[in-house]
Amino acid sequence: MRTKLLILFLLIAGAPYLLMAKGKTITKVVIDAGHGGSDIGAQGAFSKEKDITLAVSLKVGKIIADSMKGMQVIFTRTTDTYPTLVDRHKVANQANADLFIAIHVNSTPFTYTKILKGYKMVKRHHKTVKQPIYTSIRHHETKRSGVETYVLALHRNYQKEEAISEMTTETGLMDVNDPQTAIIIAQYSQAFQLKSLSLSSKIQEQFAAEGRPDLGVKQLPLEVLAGSAMPGVLVEIGFITNVEEETYLNSEKGQEDVAMAIYKGIRAYKADAEK
Numbered sequence: 001m002r003t004k005l006l007i008l009f010l011l012i013a014g015a016p017y018l019l020m021a022k023g024k025t026i027t028k029v030v031i032d033a034g035h036g037g038s039d040i041g042a043q044g045a046f047s048k049e050k051d052i053t054l055a056v057s058l059k060v061g062k063i064i065a066d067s068m069k070g071m072q073v074i075f076t077r078t079t080d081t082y083p084t085l086v087d088r089h090k091v092a093n094q095a096n097a098d099l100f101i102a103i104h105v106n107s108t109p110f111t112y113t114k115i116l117k118g119y120k121m122v123k124r125h126h127k128t129v130k131q132p133i134y135t136s137i138r139h140h141e142t143k144r145s146g147v148e149t150y151v152l153a154l155h156r157n158y159q160k161e162e163a164i165s166e167m168t169t170e171t172g173l174m175d176v177n178d179p180q181t182a183i184i185i186a187q188y189s190q191a192f193q194l195k196s197l198s199l200s201s202k203i204q205e206q207f208a209a210e211g212r213p214d215l216g217v218k219q220l221p222l223e224v225l226a227g228s229a230m231p232g233v234l235v236e237i238g239f240i241t242n243v244e245e246e247t248y249l250n251s252e253k254g255q256e257d258v259a260m261a262i263y264k265g266i267r268a269y270k271a272d273a274e275k
């Protein structure tokens with residue numbers, strides 16, 4: 001326990017220096033296409049999250065490479081593979097990247113609807129009566145639409161399970177009872193939280209400018225954001241369970257719009273940070 005407290009202290013005390021040492025220029029960005037390989041992510045009517053995240057990530061990377069001189073793009077994957085969350089952090093940390101941007105597609109939980117299938121005749125008290133037969137249909141179509149961006153939650157008493165399950169269907173939440181989590185969060189809070197919030201709101205602004213519904217910036221103890229030693233955000237670019245958005249996110253135009261919004265958010269953040 002004492003060692004853990006010491007580590008915690010060192011991380012908190014050391015974080016501002018770590019931040020200063022990195023300087024103001026932003027030259028390396030990690031683009032993390034969510035899911036991949038056997039982890040398909042969320043599923044829509046005709047497409048999978050892992051394919052959309054990859055297509056959009058590659059487009060963001062290409063726009064940056066074409067338009068931002070001196071900016072290096074590092075992908076966590078460029079094909080249909082599954083790097084673990086640890087692999088993804090490693091890529092980012094070993095590159096000593098300045099920003100980490102995870103791209104995901106939102107979904108809504110399954111709901112069940114009872115549908116009348118027909119009737120059957122049953123005997124009751126010497127009489128034959130008509131009884132309805134229901135069948136239950138599982139579906140998760142939604143009218144919800146729009147974009148939301150997550151940053152790492154800082155306090156361990158964030159609004160718990162109900163709120164979380166309502167907010168996202170992403171897996172990979174940190175274990176808030178693990179002392180290690182407190183350390184990571186303390187480290188992150190000192191150095192990167194304000195920057196992550198700034199980046200996330202700039203990305204949201206760009207989507208809003210494109211006319212997409214702005215679902216705001218939210219906080220969750222997401223594992224994928226916790227392990228990388230740099231400001232990071234997770235963008236949920238739309239709902240795969242809304243067939244209109246699914247179609248848009250699978251279209252060339254939709255993917256280009258999304259990639260452009262993320263690029264412009266990064267550009268605005270970079271300009272601000274390098275002032």
Ligand SMILES: [Zn+2]
Pocket residue numbers: 034035041042049104105170
């Ligand atoms: Zn996802």
